[in-house]
Amino acid sequence: MKRITLIAAAAVLWAGVASAQQAPIDWDKIQIKTTDLGNKTYRLEGQGGNITVAVGTDGIIMVDGQFAQLSDKIKAAIAAISPLPVKYLINTHFHGDHTGGNENFAKSGTVVVAQDNIRVRLAAGTTNGISGAKTAPRPPEALPTETYFGGTKVVEVGGRKALLTHVTNAHTDGDTWVYFADANVLCTGDTSNNTKRYQTIDFANGGDIRGMVAANEAYLKISNDDTKIVVGHGPLAKKSDVAEFHAMLVTARDRIEKLFNEGKSEAEVVAAKPLADLDAKWAATEEQAKNFTRMVYNSFKRS
Numbered sequence: 001m002k003r004i005t006l007i008a009a010a011a012v013l014w015a016g017v018a019s020a021q022q023a024p025i026d027w028d029k030i031q032i033k034t035t036d037l038g039n040k041t042y043r044l045e046g047q048g049g050n051i052t053v054a055v056g057t058d059g060i061i062m063v064d065g066q067f068a069q070l071s072d073k074i075k076a077a078i079a080a081i082s083p084l085p086v087k088y089l090i091n092t093h094f095h096g097d098h099t100g101g102n103e104n105f106a107k108s109g110t111v112v113v114a115q116d117n118i119r120v121r122l123a124a125g126t127t128n129g130i131s132g133a134k135t136a137p138r139p140p141e142a143l144p145t146e147t148y149f150g151g152t153k154v155v156e157v158g159g160r161k162a163l164l165t166h167v168t169n170a171h172t173d174g175d176t177w178v179y180f181a182d183a184n185v186l187c188t189g190d191t192s193n194n195t196k197r198y199q200t201i202d203f204a205n206g207g208d209i210r211g212m213v214a215a216n217e218a219y220l221k222i223s224n225d226d227t228k229i230v231v232g233h234g235p236l237a238k239k240s241d242v243a244e245f246h247a248m249l250v251t252a253r254d255r256i257e258k259l260f261n262e263g264k265s266e267a268e269v270v271a272a273k274p275l276a277d278l279d280a281k282w283a284a285t286e287e288q289a290k291n292f293t294r295m296v297y298n299s300f301k302r303s
């Protein structure tokens with residue numbers, strides 16, 4: 001039977017700087033596409049945040065799990081790669097297009113790992129700072145059971161090691177990026193993208209342009225020209241894509257921070273269009289341009 005769900009606006013909002021209207025998603029039509037990144041590491045694409053799968057000798061580490069409606073298809077795509085169990089599912093941040101599958105994987109014995117603020121936000125429910133849309137609290141089964149606070153954490157299965165690093169206040173206040181050194185694969189979650197569009201900064205939930213810049217600086221440091229970068233949204237990226245994205249963030253930060261420090265209000269900054277030249281390249285619509293300026297401006301209110 002065909003299942004068509006009008007997806008919660010909040011869930012899709014996080015895919016980028018969203019527009020007001022969201023098209024319904026026909027889950028039955030979505031296929032999971034698997035790309036081999038080498039050294040038993042794979043990128044899975046469906047609907048929502050891109051997934052990374054790393055296969056060890058006794059189990060699998062997975063980064064992000066997309067929407068609950070796709071869990072069976074994702075499990076089938078992973079089974080086609082390896083019969084081993086998914087031991088760990090790492091959440092890069094709390095947004096529903098990355099954590100929607102948590103309970104479905106947890107029910108199969110997977111341990112969900114995340115920075116601790118994800119657990120807190122999933123349990124409490126959240127509000128979008130731009131639209132005011134509310135996301136309901138998630139059930140206990142959806143919450144990460146293995147969490148860390150700051151710095152780094154290593155998650156291991158036989159022969160494979162994932163290095164998790166928390167970046168403070170970037171896309172949200174619970175971001176983790178993951179590096180698989182043996183495969184030279186970097187997973188950024190939504191702290192970077194390769195859509196060649198502005199990215200959401202979820203300032204109402206601890207997001208901050210300064211952390212976005214810091215995260216992308218870390219990616220430029222850890223990667224080389226051969227690094228395969230699985231961003232939250234958009235095709236597989238290279239270091240040069242991250243460099244381009246980082247330069248845009250730095251310009252946006254510098255210009256808007258200056259106006260903020262001069263005491264300009266949010267409305268004044270939006271009206272001044274300080275990113276007009278960037279908007280022409282990075283914004284699909286006027287609304288996206290305006291929302292991104294608002295997100296950057298609101299970052300500085302965190303002080």
Ligand SMILES: [Zn+2]
Nearest residue numbers: 014015095190
């Ligand atoms: Zn997100």
